[in-house]
Amino acid sequence: MKANCWMGTRRVEVRTVPDPEILNPHDAIVRVTSTAICGSDVHLYDGFIPTMRKGDVLGHEFMGEVVEVGKAVTNLRRGDRVVVPFPIACGRCNMCRAQLFSLCENSNPNARQAEQLWGYSPCGIFGYSHMLGGYPGGQAQYVRVPFADVGPLRVPEELPDEKVLFLSDIFPTGYMAAEQSNIQPGSVVAVWGCGPVGQFAIASAYLLGAERVIAIDRFEYRMRIARERAGAETINYEETDVYEAIREMTGGRGADACIDAVGMEAHAANAWHIYDKVKTALSLETERGAAVRQAIMCCRSGGTVSIAGVYGGFMDKFPIGAIVNRSLTIKSGQTHVHRYMRPLLKRIVDGQIDPGFIITHRLPLDAAPDAYEMFTNKTDDCLKVVLAA
Amino acid sequence: MASEYSERGRADGLRWIGLGLAVGAAALAIRRFGGRRARNGDEAESSPPVSMAFTVHRAPDEVARLWTEIDPLRDIVEHVRFDAAPGDRGTELHVRFRPRWFGRRSPAQVQERLRQFKQLAETGEIARSGLGRGVREFGDMPEGALLEALVVGGAR
Numbered sequence: 001m002k003a004n005c006w007m008g009t010r011r012v013e014v015r016t017v018p019d020p021e022i023l024n025p026h027d028a029i030v031r032v033t034s035t036a037i038c039g040s041d042v043h044l045y046d047g048f049i050p051t052m053r054k055g056d057v058l059g060h061e062f063m064g065e066v067v068e069v070g071k072a073v074t075n076l077r078r079g080d081r082v083v084v085p086f087p088i089a090c091g092r093c094n095m096c097r098a099q100l101f102s103l104c105e106n107s108n109p110n111a112r113q114a115e116q117l118w119g120y121s122p123c124g125i126f127g128y129s130h131m132l133g134g135y136p137g138g139q140a141q142y143v144r145v146p147f148a149d150v151g152p153l154r155v156p157e158e159l160p161d162e163k164v165l166f167l168s169d170i171f172p173t174g175y176m177a178a179e180q181s182n183i184q185p186g187s188v189v190a191v192w193g194c195g196p197v198g199q200f201a202i203a204s205a206y207l208l209g210a211e212r213v214i215a216i217d218r219f220e221y222r223m224r225i226a227r228e229r230a231g232a233e234t235i236n237y238e239e240t241d242v243y244e245a246i247r248e249m250t251g252g253r254g255a256d257a258c259i260d261a262v263g264m265e266a267h268a269a270n271a272w273h274i275y276d277k278v279k280t281a282l283s284l285e286t287e288r289g290a291a292v293r294q295a296i297m298c299c300r301s302g303g304t305v306s307i308a309g310v311y312g313g314f315m316d317k318f319p320i321g322a323i324v325n326r327s328l329t330i331k332s333g334q335t336h337v338h339r340y341m342r343p344l345l346k347r348i349v350d351g352q353i354d355p356g357f358i359i360t361h362r363l364p365l366d367a368a369p370d371a372y373e374m375f376t377n378k379t380d381d382c383l384k385v386v387l388a389a
Numbered sequence: 390m391a392s393e394y395s396e397r398g399r400a401d402g403l404r405w406i407g408l409g410l411a412v413g414a415a416a417l418a419i420r421r422f423g424g425r426r427a428r429n430g431d432e433a434e435s436s437p438p439v440s441m442a443f444t445v446h447r448a449p450d451e452v453a454r455l456w457t458e459i460d461p462l463r464d465i466v467e468h469v470r471f472d473a474a475p476g477d478r479g480t481e482l483h484v485r486f487r488p489r490w491f492g493r494r495s496p497a498q499v500q501e502r503l504r505q506f507k508q509l510a511e512t513g514e515i516a517r518s519g520l521g522r523g524v525r526e527f528g529d530m531p532e533g534a535l536l537e538a539l540v541v542g543g544a545r
Contacts, residue, residue, distance in 0.1 A: 020519065072513065092512050
């Protein structure tokens, strides 16, 4: 089959690789119909995530048709149309039973490696480094889906791929970011980053009752979509002092909730950017933290900072003093996608949201290398690429 | 041991520093497991025992039965205990053994066996990515397959 493979920093290649096979009783094989490039794939592309190996199949946002099931999978059959959540979860361990699916204790074959870096291991993830399982990803014609009795969600035939594909990751991710921000009637929410997760965080904040959402970015095309499609007010951080602007827009209080939808490769229009660039280049820190630092400073006292962006290791100059002295709550986590798929599918079916609004490019799988380059460099007003496998 | 492992984990991003830490950890391991061996030549008898624990989400009597059936650490574990975990979280499986630096008796391998026992007991299968390149995954080894054959159906 054809698959998009990581070949080194800033290099991906569509190659012919062996078809996946059923290896475990709870496996299924899915023929991919649609798959997307995620902002977190850019961290792999840019070489920010360790334990990638040449030839790894990328992709963790995908859906398709079940073509084979293992002997212990009784809830799916050939021909079922499914969306697959990016975290691999067994459904039986203590974490899964507590609905904390991205912390599944049984799905990472390389848990030991993750424990060395993080203390304990989270779940395995499709196409996201060997430390997180080494599972081949979904930017391919076929994927092996472990614990297929727990993860894949059957979706109604009448809904096109574009409306349901993002249930695999970014819609639940934006939603969880908003849900854990303690949004109350009258809440003013600030969202760093108008990429796909930022757009869904904005939309979800409104679904959960926020009064106003302020979004921060520097690309006009992204801010335009945030304003016109998600309903946010926007701040261009290259033109405006974000702290002063949010302080003024909130009557001097600060934002009730601040959502970081940027993560480890943040860009800043000030000296922080140079500081982090130098330190990451020298391997003296692993994250560029400008967005989350600013989110903490802009949050009102007693407010919540919700981190949806991906971080992998160690950050310098993390403002712990602001958190402690102003009673801030920090919420974070890889998304427990399984928990959100059904309720969010219902919102789609009910017409409350059409997640397809973020798609700017539809390309064949063969175009993955160009698509990665375009998405990473934000050329051609690229916000989200969907690849047809 | 835990602090040695976490120190070495940072090596992924910082390879050279990591190499130094690995050398340091190895030196510690030699001191910890090797010192007495040099004196009397029988490390299994004389190295101080190490304890390890995993929580398995099944009842203590079920975990004990599976442990006896599978016997995943034959000749290695000196003592095993099955305690009810607080908060209705199943069973705390505690084992004690005398470690060696390498091989089946090393803390790393014993920990992996325990982890795989937990996976089998909870899900009936051992997690595998299908491409354990460089690292042979336990589930792909004959004994892994045998254990799965024993347990599938036993777990939910």
